[in-house]
């Protein structure tokens with residue numbers, strides 16, 4: 554059993570990017586973070602991660618919020634929008650000072666340098682540090698990168714409450730990473746760390762596709778002097794091709810204005826089943842009454858307790 558009573562003040566959050574309406578995959582992440590906050594008598598915040606101006610879809614934020622409400626998931630406090638918090642990211646950039654440098658490399662150049670170096674097949678490009686000591690003549694600054702220590706290697710590890718012990722050598726496997734993109738938008742890694750810190754988030758529950766972002770976030774928390782939250786990454790829902798459900802892979806919105814009963818049977822119950830909760834509810838209110846103890850049961854069998 555997780556010990557709820559002894560737990561420190563818990564603040565969780567759901568942080569959707571408004572790239573489209575919620576689908577089953579994003580509902581799973583929302584449901585897990587909501588239930589974890591409820592089980593720990595914590596607060597549950599909603600933050601719209603709309604820093605990527607190119608991917609935002611007009612009206613998607615309101616659609617997501619309306620769907621959460623229709624599903625009976627009430628958040629605490631005011632919703633925040635990252636696009637309204639850029640002063641915080643500017644301040645973090647100033648705080649990072651000399652750890653940040655301008656980079657003039659295109660993705661193509663980074664990919665080419667990886668091939669030259671014998672190119673390990675990596676999912677993401679490893680930055681070889683080309684502009685670390687200044688831009689080569691003729692290059693113009695594009696992105697801003699954060700220096701990752703070279704010696705000793707910057708290894709960051711954590712105990713994920715679901716996935717177990719995770720460790721990554723940022724020096725070898727990531728390299729200096731982007732905190733402001735070539736198009737001028739703030740990178741997800743910086744914005745998420747600054748906001749989790751500013752909002753005193755203690756517990757992050759999200760999809761396992763973000764497991765490999767976590768070591769970068771731990772490093773950023775350290776250099777910004779922010780506390781490390783506890784993490785729980787739930788498995789991601791995939792389609793029949795094994796791809797993570799997302800707008801790009803054609804995931805369908807579940808909330809198309811259907812009646813609550815349909816939301817229950819077509820969204821809430823399948824999301825709960827995916828998370829290992831066997832619930833036979835007759836209404837949305839009945840669903841949440843059963844889901845809170847059911848999540849406790851999942852935690853007891855799957856997860857390490859929160860610190």
Ligand code: GLU
Pocket residue numbers: 567568569570602745758759760763
């Ligand atoms: N905005 C991210 C997404 O929608 C989630 C970020 C997070 O939970 O840290 O995938």
